[in-house]
Amino acid sequence: MHHKLRHGLTVASFMAPATVGIVVFFVYPLLSAVYFSFTKFDLLTTPEWVGLRNYRHMFEDSFLGTATRNTLWFVAVMVPARMLGGLGSAMLLTTLKRGSGLYRTIFYLPALAPPVAATLAFVYLLKPGVGPVNTALGHLGVDAPLWFNSPGWSKPSLVLLCLWGVGDVMVLYLAALLDVPTAHLEAASLDGANAWQRFRHVTLPHISPVVVFTAVIGVITTLQYFTQAAVAASAASGQATTGAGISSTFGYPEGSTFTYPLWLYVVGFRYGALGYANALAVVLFVVAFAVSLLLLRRTINPERAS
Amino acid sequence: MNRQLIWIARHSLAIALCVMFVAPVGFLLLTSLMSDAQALTSSYWPQDWHFENYKDVFAKTPMARYLLNTVLYAGAATVFMLLSSVPAAYALARLRWRGQGTVLVVIVCMMMIPPQVTTVPLYLMWANWGLTGTLWPLVLPMLFGDAFSIFLLRQFLLTIPGEYLDAARVDGCGEWRTLLRVVLPMARPGIAAAALFQFFYAWNDYYGPLLYTSENEENWTLSLGLASFKTVHHVQWNLVSAATILTMVPVAALFFFAQRAFVQGVTLTGVKG
Numbered sequence: 138m139h140h141k142l143r144h145g146l147t148v149a150s151f152m153a154p155a156t157v158g159i160v161v162f163f164v165y166p167l168l169s170a171v172y173f174s175f176t177k178f179d180l181l182t183t184p185e186w187v188g189l190r191n192y193r194h195m196f197e198d199s200f201l202g203t204a205t206r207n208t209l210w211f212v213a214v215m216v217p218a219r220m221l222g223g224l225g226s227a228m229l230l231t232t233l234k235r236g237s238g239l240y241r242t243i244f245y246l247p248a249l250a251p252p253v254a255a256t257l258a259f260v261y262l263l264k265p266g267v268g269p270v271n272t273a274l275g276h277l278g279v280d281a282p283l284w285f286n287s288p289g290w291s292k293p294s295l296v297l298l299c300l301w302g303v304g305d306v307m308v309l310y311l312a313a314l315l316d317v318p319t320a321h322l323e324a325a326s327l328d329g330a331n332a333w334q335r336f337r338h339v340t341l342p343h344i345s346p347v348v349v350f351t352a353v354i355g356v357i358t359t360l361q362y363f364t365q366a367a368v369a370a371s372a373a374s375g376q377a378t379t380g381a382g383i384s385s386t387f388g389y390p391e392g393s394t395f396t397y398p399l400w401l402y403v404v405g406f407r408y409g410a411l412g413y414a415n416a417l418a419v420v421l422f423v424v425a426f427a428v429s430l431l432l433l434r435r436t437i438n439p440e441r442a443s
Numbered sequence: 444m445n446r447q448l449i450w451i452a453r454h455s456l457a458i459a460l461c462v463m464f465v466a467p468v469g470f471l472l473l474t475s476l477m478s479d480a481q482a483l484t485s486s487y488w489p490q491d492w493h494f495e496n497y498k499d500v501f502a503k504t505p506m507a508r509y510l511l512n513t514v515l516y517a518g519a520a521t522v523f524m525l526l527s528s529v530p531a532a533y534a535l536a537r538l539r540w541r542g543q544g545t546v547l548v549v550i551v552c553m554m555m556i557p558p559q560v561t562t563v564p565l566y567l568m569w570a571n572w573g574l575t576g577t578l579w580p581l582v583l584p585m586l587f588g589d590a591f592s593i594f595l596l597r598q599f600l601l602t603i604p605g606e607y608l609d610a611a612r613v614d615g616c617g618e619w620r621t622l623l624r625v626v627l628p629m630a631r632p633g634i635a636a637a638a639l640f641q642f643f644y645a646w647n648d649y650y651g652p653l654l655y656t657s658e659n660e661e662n663w664t665l666s667l668g669l670a671s672f673k674t675v676h677h678v679q680w681n682l683v684s685a686a687t688i689l690t691m692v693p694v695a696a697l698f699f700f701a702q703r704a705f706v707q708g709v710t711l712t713g714v715k716g
Binding site: 144145147148150151152154155156157158159161162163164165166167169170173180226229230232233235236240242243244245246247249250251252253254255257258259261262266267268269272301308357360361363364367368371372398401402405406411414415418419421422425426429432 | 453454456457460461463464465466467468470471474483484485487526527528530531533534538540546549550551552553555556557558559560561562563564565566567568570584586587588589590593617618619643646647649650653654665666667669670671680683684687690691694695698702706
């Protein structure tokens, strides 16, 4: 009994700070968000119960429609683009013997670039008129798009930016590909399997946990897509104000880069509709949680510690 | 013959990709060394080299303050995270206790939930405590464990052979002594990876500083300052480029120093997770 108590105290001494953190910075705000989502208030008033009104309001909020469609567009395009880009570059690296370490470093480095810095670099690179990319396209006689300044091209421009930072995904695929037993691949070759068949029947089943992982993490990070969209819009619009007022350029041009989390931020911190912002947060939570369950089921195996 | 062609094709592709990965930073670097006027033209090789742009950035903007704030944020967040998360990771990986599985599930959930979900209640909490407008709301929680770091460290600690721990316990070490004397030295690569991730996360963070410090320019970080740069200076792309390069350099330098630990950390979270 005494021993058990001692053990309990030891565990408590290790876990106490983290437990406080989980309760104060996660469980409490999460439960508050759910409660607040049924209320109406701003920074100066106290929450007043309004039932489901915030949730009903979502269906009349046409801007929310735009923001949701944009976020879904990003999820549908960026996630597969990054997965294919990461897998493709990883497969290329595994076939190169000489210099693959150097290639790997160069492919990986942009993934570390601070998002604000990377976004500014791309706004400069894709500047209509005098930007390097459009100058090059002009020499080739191509009618160059306006990139971040055109409602039709602003999202594809952000996709280019996310592909530039594909190195983080690539490293995951690289580790998984190096684990594929070469004996299996050789056996498949001897059986007359071509490159596609070897990939489809040997490589893919082996790397499928990483495929699922990158897909789920990709969806979840894209649901949060905020920084690049905010910074690209403000830099391209050329009328950025200070950090606090930066929201006036969110979505530029014509709302084409307005994402769901940007709208949540604007609703909460610019319009001060904190109840409604929490309702948007709860919906985001439900979606992200549903997606992460796909991964959670795999990750939490009943693995026992020593 | 055919084999050589394939070899050439593969390397050409790899080199072409390298050029594409390097080009954005390359153009930025060249632009950062141009005159103000040339930066607005379509000639990309500096006519004269304006190295003083890097001095001007510090002279004409609060760059030094942004840099200091960013170092404080990233440094404090990293140290605080290690103090709170290493013990928690040890308890989750190496001790047995009731509720362990549940806590682990909650921690994984915390990693997966977008930060925007809890933004409003957290902001109100910090506003109540009178700490909005400062970097404290971003740094203090790190004293109470960071979900991602706990998870990463736990994955690493699981790879340490149990015999070492058993030996320490047989020698009469308590769990804290076992952690400090035996586990910490062996876990150095994992700890380095977690520290690097935390440092980069804070260094790159835009959402957190925007949320809490945008009302008080004294406490802006590089990300926030960089994003609002041209308000002060009407689109001086040469200076913006210099500031952007300056933001990237510490990250790249740290990466080169600790490349191994870093790549190991990336694969540990992904493959084993």
